[in-house]
Amino acid sequence: RLLRSANPGLATATDIAQLQRFNLDVVIDFRTDGEKKSAETPFAHVFNWIADPIMVGNLSQLSVLSALQNGTADDSRAFMIAFYRDFPVRYQAQYRRFLQLAEKNHTILYHCTAGKDRTGFASLLLLSALGIDHADIIADYLESNRSNTTGNAQLQEQVKKLRLPKDVMAPLLSVEAAYLDAAQQVIDDDHGGMQHYLERVLGIDVARIRDNYLETI
Incomplete structure (x- = not known):
């Protein structure tokens, strides 16, 4: 009932039929307008697709990659960590709205x-709201490294003209536990931990979310 996805907008008719089996109430799109394509219209006609963009631009934009042309893999990794540290601070409104859907x-x-x-x-x-162990959350997060190989290969083809070394690109295209841990550290240091952040900063009813999605054994 809760699905994390890459862009589903270019789904084939077969893909769309598969997604319809989930009886989705809503599809939340965190992309900006510049990341979207006109070919996504068929998907939009089928699902309740709501845009709630996070950040200006995205990691695939040439402006970001150009800035790293003369950088190192450590520079790319530092960029990602700084990027993640912004999530709990700059985008509270978007994540609040997302979690309010789970409340419903x-x-x-x-x-x-x-x-x-x-x-x-x-x-x-x-x-975290559902009470999942942090190690399991990290393991789920790291699954992107296995499932994104095709998309990453396509992106590498697009940016070949920038002549970025593969080791500089790798931290941008992959995920590392240190990235998500950087966001968690901001929550712990500046907002009194995850429970306080969810309930007091974002104003989320954690108990209601657990009642909605967890089975009682």
């Missing part, structure tokens, strides 16, 4: 472009 017991597919960063942090909040 909706079946949700939520996505960005690659399904790993903006949705990765969304999953940290959602799974």
Whole structure:
């Protein structure tokens, strides 16, 4: 009932039929307008697709990659960590609205472009609200490294003209536990821990979310 995804907008008719079996109440799109394509219209006609963009631009934009042309893998990794540290501070409104959908017991597919960063942090909040162990949250997050290989290969082809070394690109295209842990550290240091952040900062009813999605044994 809660699905983390890369961009579903270019789904085939077969893909759409498969997604319809989930009886989705809402599809939340964290992408900005510049990341979208006109070819996504068929998907929009089928699902309740709501845009709630997070950040200006995205990691695949040439402006970001150009800035790293003369950088190192450590520079890319530092960029990602700083990026994740912004999530719990700058985008509280978007993540509050996302979790409010879970409060309402909706079946949700939520996505960005690659399904790993903006949705990765969304999953940290959602799974934490559900009481999932942090190690399991990290393991779920790291699954992107296995499932994004095709999309990453396509992106590498697009940015070949920038002549970025593969080791500089790798931290941008993959996920590392240190990225999500950087966001968690901000929550712990500045907001009194995850429970306080969810309930007091975002104003989320954690107990209601657990009642909605967890079975009592």
